[in-house]
Amino acid sequence: MTRQRHFHEELDRLKSILVRMAGEAEESVRLAVEALLERDRSRAERAIERDAIVDRLELEVDDLAIHLLALQQPLARDLRFITMAMKISNDLERVGDHAVNIAQEALELIDAPPFPALPEIEEMVRLASAMLRDALDAFVRSDVDLAEGLGPRDDRVDELHNNVFRIVLTHMMEDPRRIGAGMDLILISRNVERIADLATNIGEDVVFMVEGRTIKHQFEGIETIGGD
Amino acid sequence: MTRQRHFHEELDRLKSILVRMAGEAEESVRLAVEALLERDRSRAERAIERDAIVDRLELEVDDLAIHLLALQQPLARDLRFITMAMKISNDLERVGDHAVNIAQEALELIDAPPFPALPEIEEMVRLASAMLRDALDAFVRSDVDLAEGLGPRDDRVDELHNNVFRIVLTHMMEDPRRIGAGMDLILISRNVERIADLATNIGEDVVFMVEGRTIKHQFEGIETIGGD
Numbered sequence: 001m002t003r004q005r006h007f008h009e010e011l012d013r014l015k016s017i018l019v020r021m022a023g024e025a026e027e028s029v030r031l032a033v034e035a036l037l038e039r040d041r042s043r044a045e046r047a048i049e050r051d052a053i054v055d056r057l058e059l060e061v062d063d064l065a066i067h068l069l070a071l072q073q074p075l076a077r078d079l080r081f082i083t084m085a086m087k088i089s090n091d092l093e094r095v096g097d098h099a100v101n102i103a104q105e106a107l108e109l110i111d112a113p114p115f116p117a118l119p120e121i122e123e124m125v126r127l128a129s130a131m132l133r134d135a136l137d138a139f140v141r142s143d144v145d146l147a148e149g150l151g152p153r154d155d156r157v158d159e160l161h162n163n164v165f166r167i168v169l170t171h172m173m174e175d176p177r178r179i180g181a182g183m184d185l186i187l188i189s190r191n192v193e194r195i196a197d198l199a200t201n202i203g204e205d206v207v208f209m210v211e212g213r214t215i216k217h218q219f220e221g222i223e224t225i226g227g228d
Numbered sequence: 229m230t231r232q233r234h235f236h237e238e239l240d241r242l243k244s245i246l247v248r249m250a251g252e253a254e255e256s257v258r259l260a261v262e263a264l265l266e267r268d269r270s271r272a273e274r275a276i277e278r279d280a281i282v283d284r285l286e287l288e289v290d291d292l293a294i295h296l297l298a299l300q301q302p303l304a305r306d307l308r309f310i311t312m313a314m315k316i317s318n319d320l321e322r323v324g325d326h327a328v329n330i331a332q333e334a335l336e337l338i339d340a341p342p343f344p345a346l347p348e349i350e351e352m353v354r355l356a357s358a359m360l361r362d363a364l365d366a367f368v369r370s371d372v373d374l375a376e377g378l379g380p381r382d383d384r385v386d387e388l389h390n391n392v393f394r395i396v397l398t399h400m401m402e403d404p405r406r407i408g409a410g411m412d413l414i415l416i417s418r419n420v421e422r423i424a425d426l427a428t429n430i431g432e433d434v435v436f437m438v439e440g441r442t443i444k445h446q447f448e449g450i451e452t453i454g455g456d
Contacts, residue, residue: 059442066311073301083294083314090318169408176404180397183414214287 007072014064014085015140021057021092022136026129028054028099029195033125036106036188044110047103054096061089076212084209088139091198091205095132098191098198105184105191112181116171121185124160124192127153131199138206147210150203157196164189235300242292242313243368249285249320250364254357256282256327257423261353264334264416272338275331282324289317304440312437316367319426319433323360326419326426333412333419340409344399349413352388352420355381359427366434375438378431385424392417 028050035044065086068074074082109115131153138147165186172182208214256278263272293314296302302310337343359381366375393414400410436442 062311066307069297069302069311070304070307074297076298079294079298083290083297083311086311086314087318090315169411172400172407173404176401176407179400179404179407183397183411186411 007068007074007078010064010068011078011081014061014068014082017057017061017064018085018088018092019136019140021054021061021089022132024050024053024057025092025095025099026132028096029102029125029129029132032099032102032106033122033192035103036109037122039106039110041107041110044103044106048100051096051100054093058089058093062086065089077209080209080212084139084205087205088202091201095195095198098195101191102188105188108184109181112184113177115178115181115185118164118167118185120160120164120167121189121192124157124164124189124196127157127160128192128196128199131157131196132202135199135202135206138203139209142206142210144207144210147203147206150200154196154200157193161189161193231300235296235302235306238292238296239306239309242289242296242310245285245289245292246313246316246320247364247368249282249289249317250360252278252281252285253320253323253327254360256324257330257353257357257360260327260330260334261350261420263331264337265350267334267338269335269338272331272334276328279324279328282321286317286321290314305437308437308440312367312433315433316430319429323423323426326423329419330416333416337409337412340412341405343406343409343413346392346395346413348388348392348395349417349420352385352392352417352424355385355388356420356424356427359385359424360430363427363430363434366431367437370434370438372435372438375431375434378428382424382428385421389417389421 028047031043031050032047034040035042035047065082068082069079072078131150134146135150137143138150168182168185168189172179204214256275259271259278260275262268263270263275293310296310297307300306359378362374363378365371366378396410396413396417400407432442
């Protein structure tokens with residue numbers, strides 16, 4: 001096998017580890033949110049345990065990326081691909097951490113008195129998960145349009161998070177026995193909002209990878225209540 | 229000038245941009261926290277405006293790093309230095325974002341009724357700022373001992389954050405008029421706790437840079453209430 005062909009196979013391997021990592025992170029988020037909605041302790045615990053998988057894949061991506069940088073002298077576009085792969089793996093690892101946080105809050109909530117339903121959180125999770133999938137799709141297919149569409153979608157998630165914050169605050173003021181559960185829900189909402197931010201970051205990295213131009217920090221300045 | 233000498237000057241330049249970036253991020257955190265403690269709107273606004281400086285420096289680091297990877301074929305240690313510089317700049321950019329969040333919460337708090345003093349938050353800020361300085365020092369001097377000491381220091385910040393969470397929750401339950409301000413304080417505490425996490429991440433990257441071994445994810449499993 002030629003050295004060049006071997007290099008491209010390794011790049012494909014890097015891509016496929018990232019895709020797998022994204023799938024694992026998304027699965028953890030799904031489990032954590034289901035644990036919350038169905039007050040299911042075992043799914044929350046599984047979401048927490050699975051974090052080790054995502055962490056391990058991050059190290060695999062970093063090792064392979066540094067190996068490829070060391071052994072080859074990649075040209076501009078491959079170089080951007082490899083460095084962005086490292087950034088994306090870092091973002092996915094953080095998605096996994098947010099899933100753990102959601103699962104931990106869900107465990108706190110299992111024993112709390114019921115809180116008025118918040119369909120906004122379910123809608124946020126639906127949007128954030130779709131954004132994460134599309135971000136990875138944009139990466140795999142080098143799809144700049146899909147990547148650039150993530151910023152405006154993130155604004156919608158931010159808006160929902162601000163609504164959750166206000167609604168929960170009102171419930172807490174009406175009935176102080178709801179303060180503990182209300183806090184947990186706000187923290188969950190923030191974690192979901194951050195997952196959407198991370199999907200948007202990945203989209204920015206995809207644009208840089210494909211076109212070598214930066215759209216980072218372009219969508220900032222939109223204030224988020226309790227933004228993180 | 230030889231190509232090799234030029235390369236090492238560029239590595240030094242990368243290092244000095246990162247040091248400057250860390251200083252700017254730390255200054256933003258300082259302003260944001262002073263704004264909180266002294267209910268000073270103008271310092272909060274300055275902390276928010278300054279974020280553009282940190283963002284710009286992140287792009288400078290990334291550009292220079294990719295340029296160095298493209299033009300040279302760095303050996304193992306330089307390669308680790310350059311890739312870790314990109315990771316550290318990403319972490320510092322997030323420190324800047326946390327400073328903005330603290331400043332935004334401080335602005336919310338300016339008009340709120342006074343809340344019982346929380347010396348724990350001041351102590352957290354003191355510890356987190358020192359950790360950030362030491363993380364950059366460890367990077368500049370390739371000091372593995374200093375870098376590895378950050379994990380245990382982070383545990384102390386986590387512990388303080390958990391205390392703040394419990395104390396504020398108690399105040400909120402005693403007097404529901406304090407719910408809004410209490411929420412803001414918990415979010416501030418979480419942002420400070422995250423700054424300490426980021427300093428710890430930088431320490432992990434320094435160990436990897438110097439020794440090529442990974443201590444990442446080693447300190448995990450310590451549960452944090454409302455961790456992010």
